[in-house]
Amino acid sequence: MSKNSPTPGQEDELQLTSTLKRAVTRSLPLWISSLQPAELLPTVILWAVATVVTGALLWLLSDVFWHGTGQISWEFLTTSPSNAGRDGGIAPIVVSTSLIVGVCMAVSVPLGLGTAVLLAEFASNSSGLGQLVRLSLDVLAGVPSIVFGLFGNAFFCKTLGLGFSILSGGLTLACMVLPILIRSTQEGFRAVPEDYRRCAAALGISRTAILWELLLPAAMPGVTVGLLLGLGRALSETAALIFTSGYVDRMPESLFDSGRALSIHIYDLAMNVSGGEPHAYATALVLVGFLVLINGTTSWLAERFRQSKIFVL
Amino acid sequence: MALLAAAIVLLIILFLVWETLPILQSIGLARFFNDSSWHPTSEEFNLLPMLWGTLLVTVGAVLIATPLGIASAIFCHYYAPRAIANLYRRLVELLAGIPSVVYGFWGLVVLVPIIGRIRPPGASLLAGILILTLMILPTITLVADASLTSVPPEYLRGCAAMGLGRWATVHGVVLPAASSGLLTGVILGTGRAIGETMAVLMVCGNVVQTPKNVFEPVRTLTANIALEMAYATGHHRAALFVSGLVLMVIVFVLVIAAELLNRGRIYV
Structure with a gap:
């Protein structure tokens, strides 16, 4: 599952995409529309998912780390x-x-x-x-x-x-x-x-x-x-x-x-x-x-x- | 030289068939589904409980991990500020590299006791599903992430020009455009879940039975091989190779499905 390394032409496109994405996430009308219920609910859900997943993953890592460090010498x-x-x-x-x-x-x-x-x-x-x-x-x-x-x-x-x-x-x-x-x-x-x-x-x-x-x-x-x-x-x-x-x-x-x-x-x-x-x-x-x-x-x-x-x- | 990969695949199939041939000839395939139970030492070879175990654990994990994984990828691409998205991606990549035995160990010492407090014995179908979810989540997220990256930028420009909101863009345009890539991720995740051995072996309790609810222990095909291979001889050993062959066939079907879906666009 290695990522494709972009050829020069693709590189420009990628650059454009990320600029565009930033523009989309920052533009004012979208900000306002993001307060509507149809937009707000998915936003809340996605942030919640990310928090839960991060929580679970950090739990695993920190658990191994805390219990492990005490034993290692x-x-x-x-x-x-x-x-x-x-x-x-x-x-x-x-x-x-x-x-x-x-x-x-x-x-x-x-x-x-x-x-x-x-x-x-x-x-x-x-x-x-x-x-x-x-x-x-x-x-x-x-x-x-x-x-x-x-x-x-x-x-x-x-x-x-x-x-x-x-x-x-x-x-x-x-x-x-x-x-x-x-x-x-x-x-x-x-x-x-x-x-x-x-x-x-x-x-x-x-x-x-x-x-x-x-x-x-x-x-x-x-x-x-x-x-x-x-x-x-x-x-x-x-x-x-x-x-x-x-x-x-x-x-x-x-x-x-x-x-x-x-x-x-x-x-x-x-x-x-x-x-x-x-x-x-x-x-x-x-x-x-x-x-x-x-x-x-x-x-x-x-x-x-x-x-x-x-x-x- | 280039045929080496093909040769190894052939060799694997050859050896699996070679080892299973005696039992298939003397006993036949039907008895693996009709026997009354799995007691290989007294010549009873019912694989169905293990097949159910594999199926239930896999389906459960895929059902939970798919929405979470795709949501994670969407979060990285369209919702999170850049710094958080990068951190999140790093974390997921890190988790993709953690060995299954560490997931299993964590599940055994942390998750199983917690489930045990709700309903003993703790080592159960549920524990297996949760651990597998955590394990295939990075796979699904990373492939979904790659396929979201390949959504043509014109689509996004079009959405922005029409003043679509973020979720409207994602739901109405991005998801349909990336659907084949997302599905490939799910298939890859499924393959990983079916083949997973150590984590499932450590948290599922390994009782040979068809579970009636998620709190009952199960044994999967892979765990069965890992547990019994050490002392298996004769027909018992051959029966384990049959389960290996079954796994191989399932994976083969999944790989072909993924191949047909994206014609190699994701990897090559």
């Missing part, structure tokens, strides 16, 4: 869990999570990037191939994570014989984040002005060189946004990991060891361990902290990406 981040997670910390879980996400990104980034380049630069979107791939991506993006879990369990754990391991979990997640990666990377390539390609072609530069020297650097912001979005999705996933990377909360020794992800730790503490709530809150805060950091960077980058018409190489 350097020690919590650097020691192993003991007593089923009621005591100790989350060090091995952070390590397992990073390994799972690392495997996922290491596999999905090259594959996603390659597919996106091919789709954006070498295949037209209306061709049969383009259509098929787009539909597959839509389906893939919509498949419930638990179904990915089933698939991962049947394919990576059983058929390929990887068992419950960090590798199985990472590979399952790679299938999940692929659509996100491909989408945003494609956006990035689309946003590179057509002139760049024509100029380069006019100079007689080979297609490979154009790709490496010109398009890839220019599309970098889009690629980065996709990367971060994928990272966020991988980090927050739980259901797909339960039957692929497993529950074991020891420090993993290799990629073939089972490892517990942060989100599974939260689930386990909340559901299966009585008295695990304080540490579940703390783990949730750590996870949310990571995600806020990633999402913040993403939207900051995306904003810069939209604003800059000429890319910094």
